[in-house]
Amino acid sequence: MSAPAFTTRAVVKDRPQPGVRVAEVTLRPRATDVVVRPLAIGICGSDVSTYRWGTDRANRMRVSLPVVMGHEIVGEVVEIGPAARTRPGVSGLAVGARIIAEPIVACGRCRTCVDGRTNLCYERRVLGLDVDGGMADLAVLPASSVLPLPVALPPTEATLLEPLATAVQAMAKVGPVAGVSCAVVGPGPLGLLLTQALVTAGATTTVLGTERSRERLRLASTLGAAETVVADAEWTRANGDRFEVVFDVGGPTALLQAVQLVRRGGRVVYASGSDVPVPIAFNSMLKHRGIDLLTSTGHQLDAWMEAFALAASGGVRLAPLIDAVVSLERVADGFAAASARSVLKCVVVP
Structure with a gap:
């Protein structure tokens, strides 16, 4: 009844x-x-x-x-x-x-x-x-x-445990990240949670944003990011082929930037949420460079459990967001x- x-x-x-x-x-x-x-x-x-x-x-x-x-x-x-x-x-x-x-x-x-x-x-x-x-x-x-x-x-x-579980699910796509150079494109709530989880897991993490996100980038620094950058087109060109793993949590235009920044043989994880078309030349930008383009959506039960553990241990701070x-x-x-x-x-x- x-x-x-x-x-x-x-x-x-x-x-x-x-x-x-x-x-x-x-x-x-x-x-x-x-x-x-x-x-x-x-x-x-x-x-x-x-x-x-x-x-x-x-x-x-x-x-x-x-x-x-x-x-x-x-x-x-x-x-x-x-x-x-x-x-x-x-x-x-x-x-x-x-x-x-x-x-x-x-x-x-x-x-x-x-x-x-x-x-x-x-x-x-x-x-x-x-x-x-x-x-x-x-x-x-x-x-x-x-x-x-x-x-x-x-x-x-x-x-914030729910978006943290989303971040953990995205990390699971690439496996252990200790000692790995990672970039997070997009310093929104998901990006800042992902940054902390990566840092706790031992990754060297750079957070990239735009001119309007300077305050969020400053917060990323206090949360453990090794480097934060206002990554305009010139910086992106100068730093192409740099990171082993790049996470796009910043939207469709960030995906193109992520592909440009990842090194040959590296991995890009798309964990954003937009259907806006992105102009990517798959042969020259992905296939010939050996780039793995991965996607992540939502979370499974083990991601929830890891999110709970990260919050309980203090490995991820939620209040500052x-x-x-x-x-x-x-x-x-x-x-x-x-x-x-x-x-x-x-x-x-x-």
């Missing part, structure tokens, strides 16, 4: 135009769902793209309107559906337990899910995009999206600031 429907305040995207709004929505939990009280929800780059709608990649993303926004969710259990109690990750939970959300809602049946690669599910859906997310006073999450939170962190900081916290009432201000890049990371606290 399912829990009764209820009404709650939520941040909703319900029109194919820029903006979001706070509205009363009715949620209908199923027997396989968990009702959660969100304590903090991060505003991610994909949230900003949905907020902008007409720019970036929003018009190419699979967004089902109307939808409750938010996938970087930390909360506490309010109610567990009867069919959810036996699901992995939920069976040991009690009302009041702290949880973090796995944004990818996987089918659990396709061959990649059976292999444990739920991030590559053939029928994948994503919280806050085509399934209601958690930017609300109360949220309904599929049991498969509920993970116990084993790390004692303030909820605002814990929201958060420079804005807003209530549901002020969420439009938070989205506007994130869209304008006047903040690094904004977290919503209902």
Whole structure:
């Protein structure tokens, strides 16, 4: 038997135009769902793209309107559906337990899910995009999206564990990095988390940004980067063929830069999220230089476990990345600031 429907305040995207709004929505939990009280929800780059709608990649993303926004969710259990109690990750939970959300809602049946690669599910859906997310006073999450939170962190900081798991998943593409020269293109939240994880793993890490990201580059230095650079076209030409591994977390134009900077026989990991076409001459820029172009999306369970361990050990610091916290009432201000890049990371606290 399912829990009764209820009404709650939520941040909703319900029109194919820029903006979001706070509205009363009715949620209908199923027997396989968990009702959660969100304590903090991060505003991610994909949230900003949905907020902008007409720019970036929003018009190419699979967004089902109307939808409750938010996938970087930390909360506490309010109610567990009867069919959810036996699901992995939920069976040991009690009302009041702290949880973090796995944004990818996987089918659990396709061959990649059976292999444990739920991030590559053939029928994948994503919280806050085509399934209601958690930017609300109360949220309904599929049991498969509920993970116990084993790390004692303030909820605002814990929201960054999800992008940290994304960074760890990207690192897994290249294996051990101790002593390896790595570059991270894009000093946003994901790039700064990736930088710290690389440094902790022993990589010599350079972080590259643009003129407008000087403050973020300064933060990267305090977080352990060996070098930070405003990498314009001239610098990129002068430093071509330099790094063993280059991670692109900065968008489509950064991919071309990453390919230029990686040395012969090196590896480029594309972990950004845009469908904007990139002009790359595959023969001369990749094949003839022996470059491996790898991609990474989402995270698997072992990446979550490593993210928890990094945060618990202090190998990755989360608090320095958060420079804005807003209530549901002020969420439009938070989205506007994130869209304008006047903040690094904004977290919503209902």
